[in-house]
Amino acid sequence: MAIDESPARLRAKPSWLISKTSARAHRLIAEAMAGAGGRAYHFAILAALDEFGPGSQAQIGQRCGIDQSDMHAMVNELARQGHVERMPDPGDRRRNLIELTAAGRRRLEELDAALSGVQDSLFDALSAAERDQLTQLLTRILG
Numbered sequence: 001m002a003i004d005e006s007p008a009r010l011r012a013k014p015s016w017l018i019s020k021t022s023a024r025a026h027r028l029i030a031e032a033m034a035g036a037g038g039r040a041y042h043f044a045i046l047a048a049l050d051e052f053g054p055g056s057q058a059q060i061g062q063r064c065g066i067d068q069s070d071m072h073a074m075v076n077e078l079a080r081q082g083h084v085e086r087m088p089d090p091g092d093r094r095r096n097l098i099e100l101t102a103a104g105r106r107r108l109e110e111l112d113a114a115l116s117g118v119q120d121s122l123f124d125a126l127s128a129a130e131r132d133q134l135t136q137l138l139t140r141i142l143g
Contacts (some may be wrong), residue, residue, distance in 0.1 A: 021122075028118045030076055035081040039109070041066055041074045043115060046083060046108040049100035054087070081109045 003011065003020075010016045029040050044064040049055070052063065061071040077100055078084040083104030086096040100108075123131050 015074050025118070025122055029115065032114045032118045033111065036111055038114075039074070039077075041070065042078060042083075043108070043111040045071075045074055045078060045098075046100060046104055046111065049084065049098065050105065050108055054097040054099040056089065057098060058100060068078055078104065081107070 048063045089095045089097045
């Protein structure tokens with residue numbers, strides 16, 4: 001359905017527009033990640049490890065907004081692929097830390113390129129300055 005076929009009252013509601021944009025973004029991201037042989041969760045986990053360093057599965061899940069039951073499966077997938085390693089936490093031998101490998105860092109770059117392509121496609125109607133402004137506004141809303 002074209003946006004102009006929706007009721008004007010809906011089109012005037014930013015929350016409705018955000019919801020529709022989000023649904024489109026999820027679809028495009030899922031397609032791009034599948035085309036790159038990955039998942040959006042993979043990108044989020046690898047990006048968190050790259051930025052914050054090794055962490056517990058719970059910490060990484062909280063940073064990425066990923067449920068713990070999903071985190072376990074995603075970390076297992078990434079470990080099987082050689083993108084992360086589990087190592088004992090020196091501060092608490094009962095738990096493991098998840099660490100990004102060199103292969104994981106390369107994989108992050110591949111997934112980042114795929115995700116950048118989605119951003120370009122999704123926001124092609126906006127200038128670079130408008131994209132920056134949108135990012136700032138959404139960040140402010142999420143506070």
